[in-house]
Amino acid sequence: MPRSPSDEATALHPTDESLAPAAPRDDAAALRLAVDALSPVMPIETTDDFAGAQWTKLLVNHVNALPAITGLSVQQTIADPRLRAVLLASMKETIGIARAKGVHFAPVQGLDDRLLRFVQRAPRILAQLVPRAMARRMGSTPNPGSTLQSIRRGQLTEIDHLNGAVVVAAATLSRPAPVNATLVTLVHAVEHDHRFRTPTEVTAALHSRR
Structure with a gap:
């Protein structure tokens, strides 16, 4: 999928947490597993x-x-x-x-x-x-x-x-x-x-x- 201009113009450099894009329904279970695995070592947020x-x-x-x-x-x-x-x-x-x-x-x-x-x-x-x-x-x-x-x-x-x-x-x-x-x-x-x-x-x- 092409990146929007705002995507190209910004860079994400987490300091004390990570952000993950919300997943489509088919990938939601995999995302949940990833969040569960990473949460003990760093705060995780998902976003639409x-x-x-x-x-x-x-x-x-x-x-x-x-x-x-x-x-x-x-x-x-x-x-x-x-x-x-x-x-x-x-x-x-x-x-x-x-x-x-x-x-x-x-x-x-x-x-x-x-x-x-x-x-x-x-x-x-x-x-x-x-x-x-x-x-x-x-x-x-x-x-x-x-x-x-x-x-x-x-x-x-x-x-x-x-x-x-x-x-x-x-x-x-x-x-x-x-x-x-x-x-x-x-x-x-x-x-x-x-x-x-x-x-x-x-x-x-x-x-x-x-």
Whole structure:
């Protein structure tokens, strides 16, 4: 079956759970066996809207870029008002692009279509409650995120398939995605020179692109 444009423009990179498309009736028993086998080692969700789930998961994974750029944990980046504003701006930008492509966000890890539409429309003082809640769900143990873990191992990151996927999707609409593009550029810069950026440097880079 051909992939939809939204499928091609996004990549699913699970962090602490996996998503599986709901199976046709003939395959439902096999899917149930797979879910039962994997559930003891990782949380599993099934969905009837795989493209919508991919986009929601992409937004969940937006927390990865700033730790990779700054060397801080996810919780620390969200606690910093400057970095939280950058994260929120990247989420708003992504939601707008996804909606322009006709995406309906499927529920994933506490995010769903109604909540994400609220994030896009609400003023920052209210919308920032969502990333704050995402940080609380992670608990008190510092979470570096998968992208920072790759940086620490000296490996290339998956950023082109995360925020970079948003930039690609925006291009198919002839729209810019300056926030996500800046985050991609900064992650690649850290990959290259192994120097973490300060929150001030992050915001300065963002303002120079907008």
